[in-house]
Amino acid sequence: MSTYGPELEVQIARVRADVARLHNELVRYNLIVWTGGNVSGRVPGANLFVIKPSGVSYDDLAPENMILCDLNGDVIPGTPGSDRSPSSDTAAHAYVYRHMPEIGGVVHTHSTYAVAWAARREPIPCVITAMADEFGGEIPVGPFAIIGDDSIGRGIVETLTGHRSRAVLMANHGPFTIGRDAKDAVKAAVMVEDVARSVHLARQLGEPTAIPTDAIDSLFDRYQNVYGQQPQGQIN
Secondary structure: OOOOOHHHHHHHHHHHHHHHHHHHHHHHOOOOOOOOOEEEEEOOOOOEEEEOEOOOOHHHOOHHHOEEEEOOOOEOOOOOOOOOOEOOOHHHHHHHHHHOOOOOEEEEOOOHHHHHHHHHOOOEOOOOHHHHHHHOOOEOEEOOOOEOEOHHHHHHHHHHOOOOOOEEEEOOOEEEEEEOOHHHHHHHHHHHHHHHHHHHHHHHHOOOOOOOHHHHHHHHHHHHHOOOOOOOOOOO
8 A cells, every 4th residue: 555645646546547647638639549648737835746557448437546666667556557568658758757857747649740740750840830830940850769678768868958848759769758747748649740740741742941940039039928818917
């Protein structure tokens, strides 16, 4: 049985529910096939994260079968779901959480258009304002890495450290996204597929025109700091 205090147990339960629910968004936006892909979320205030079990149908995912891991990727024994094997990408997620403490969510999909760019090992150029808003520039390509250890995680961290993009196309594999929490990382996964498709279609008509760097900076700053509803009492 878990020995965590009541406040931490509440946080763990909340992240379990969020991670289970957010997998439905991958299905909703056609970002996955069969049981591929995964969402994880860091537990605030603890060196723990929650990730889905390996090879389980999305229809069968529920808070109680999400798996609680430490930041080495080891399953916490005696917790709900601990009798199952975690996602095959668990080591990669754990590496990101260890080395990017500001990150609260990680997502991996095999979404069609983003995977096509990854297969070409080609960054997605910043040629539409939605990319400037969301990613602050091009979406970079990370190194080729084999699933099973933390090689993918190392590639994610090396590629995205110091980069404004919250998405990386791991070479010959597909997109990984990061965010301040699991929902934010899922949003980035939805958006990277959307821009991958749009830029691909634009290239069928000719060579897209890059957005000037100063305009990208302006668009990114506005979207990140002004767009949307502000906290009560704050006016922008």
